[in-house]
Amino acid sequence: MLSDFLFRLRAIFRAKSMDTDLDEELKFHLDRQLEKSIQSGLSPEEARRRVRLDFGGATQVTEECRDARGIRALEALSQDIRYGFRTLRKNPGFTCVALITLALAIGANTAIFSVVHGALLRPLPYAGPDRLIVLNETHPRIGTITVSYPNFLDWRAQNHVFSGMAVMAGVGYNLSGIAQPETIRGQAVSSNFLSLIGVHPLFGRDFDPSEDKPGAAPVVMLTNPLWQSHFAGRQDVIGRSVSLDGRGFTIVAVLPPDFRTTDAVSVLEPLGVWLTNNTFATNRVNRGDTAAIGRLTTGVTLARARAEMEGIAARLATAYPQDNDHFGIALQPIRELFVGDIRPAIMVLFAAVMFVLLIACANVANLFLMRAAGRTREIALRVAIGATGGRIIQQMLAESFVVAGLGGVLGLGLAFAGMRAMSRLIPAAAMAGNGMNLNSAVLLFALGATALAAITFGLAPAMQSVPAGVHSRLKESGKSSAGGIRQNHWRTMLVVAELALSVILLAGAGLMVKSVERLIAVDPGFRPDHVLRLNLSLTPSQYPNSTAILAFWRQLLDGVRALPGVESAALGTDVPLTNSHSRGDITVEGMPLPAPGSFPHPDEHDVSPGYLRTLGVRLLGGRDFTNADSETAPNVAFINARLARDFFPGQDPVGKRFVPGRPDPGRDLEWITIVGVVDDTRMYGLANPSRLEIYRPLAQGPPGKMDLIVKSRIEPASLTPSIRRVLDS
């Protein structure tokens, strides 16, 4: 089949030399025949006459040979395509409508497919990504939660289902020593991490197993984007030092461009650096920003691995009830981690644009049918002078392929523009590697969509144009040009299909609008409009104790509040919708002690006075914090409405007391008095339920990292430069 096609193609391109070859070949034959006849005793004239008679018309033989070589079919095709272009030029209105319709549909499909490809289809930049499993802990009341490092060590030692297991701990740093200090995120990883996921540094060295132990020297690997933006992609960065939180880290490697890990990070550091003087490393109950990744041993299914890890979790819960009561282990294939949330949205969008493409095809098919109505006479004439049905269909299809091809090219341009717009709407974390682009797979898809479109909208008009009987056609179009019954039949079917598709699309779109409306109607418990948030962290070396830290925060607040345009300003940790949190058990005074895993486990915020007003969180009872709630004053807190409902049903919680953590006989209880109740906030997105929350005054334990929130009377972003000036001073 293929060789036959290649032969024909060659025949076309070399048609000229083949024709001369053929002439020479036939001449040779004639000459030999002539010789033979003369030898047999005929006179030269008589011989020539006989031979010519025998041979038949030379032109006819040549034609038949060309036919046999299969040139004619392809010649006809190129003729049809040229004819298609000509008819399109003659009908600019028709052409424009058809092209715009197709370009929009093919463009939308290609753009969305580039997302599907980038997020769902493209292989992840790992070796054997299907066997890479991300492990977290789970708790029935909390859901998925990060991993306790001592637990990780036990998992790794006790399991038989993973051929290797690595750990990643999130870290945050102030990157300084550059024009504008900034906060960056990083991960501390065990030395087997890169080899486990099958990634090699672009250049430089991998971490060494000796760097897994506390006391390891501070070294970092740079991700490619950081290397490009801060070191201009220079090769000589190895051995140079970067300042993270004021401490010099030696650069040992640069990661490849497509590198990605479970978090958006700029640097990797050895696990040993993170383990040094870190209570998270030794305290089993602490669950920091830590996750594990394992490679399934060949032949082990995910279900078997889950069963085995469940067994390990149960053993650990029995062995360490204070730390592990009710805790299980969650196993998630790494691709699911990246695209889990966004997959349905992408698939819905893809289905929607597919429908749009089908509707566009139906529309263009209708246009073609209408035009064909005016062409019945032309077609009838063609048939009358000898065109076969197949030939007519080929001609009509060639026209639709020309239209679809042009539409496809325009669509690609639209897709390219659309991709740039979309890349700003889709979280980068969901896109494997470098986000979306026009790669060969996407181009192939566009080509496929174009061909499919051409056949879909070309076939109906082509089929119906095949004449049932030439006579009836000539007569029919003599009377009117509205087209016959058959044609109306096709058009009715198309309209029905179009309507059905449109109804599906409209219903889908309506449901989506409804969902968005319901999300908007959700009361988030705070008012984020005109609020600016800046993430700030202090360098431990410069601010060694809580007095210094508190002094800085107070000075900063005074400075920002004095800026023109600022209505109010406050500081807080883990403000809503940022997805960061810190949580811990509390013990409420007088409550019966539950099992270790069933203590109330609220989110904790440290906030400055003015936090509630700045974020618009309603105070339901009690009082706001003031500057009088200082380090030396009695410990106080707010709780949110849900905590009040759950633990003080039917009572006024103001004046009640609790302690952080679980009761410890050897420790004096530092009671915290509840002074206020605030409304629930949708901390983790509008679609997620509210949780238990407590708020503590900033002065009674000032943290080194906080969010500055500023409510302004003017456009919030315009405040950024003046706030930066306050920060610098």
Added chain:
Amino acid sequence: MSRIDLPQGTLDLLILRTLSLGPQHGWGISERVQRLSSEVLCIQQGSLYPALHRLERRGWIKARWGTSENNRRARYYELTRAGRKQLETETGLWKQLTTAVSQVLGEA
């Protein structure tokens, strides 16, 4: 003996069979068929060349330029591996056909 025009569909078989004896140009093929059939079978030149090009397109024979017995440039055809296989199939079919036809004729 009078000459017989070729029955439908046997031309390809004859060409393939002739070329199985060795490479040959178009005129040589028609001569060889005539001689092997004791001058009974005669290939119309007008159908020989289209047939050759068709067989070439199907990949059963291939052509190259060579020098003829009388020192002229001539286009020589030879059997390909696929052509050899095709010859076997068609020969088999032909034998079945002729046996069946002569059986019918014999009984009539």
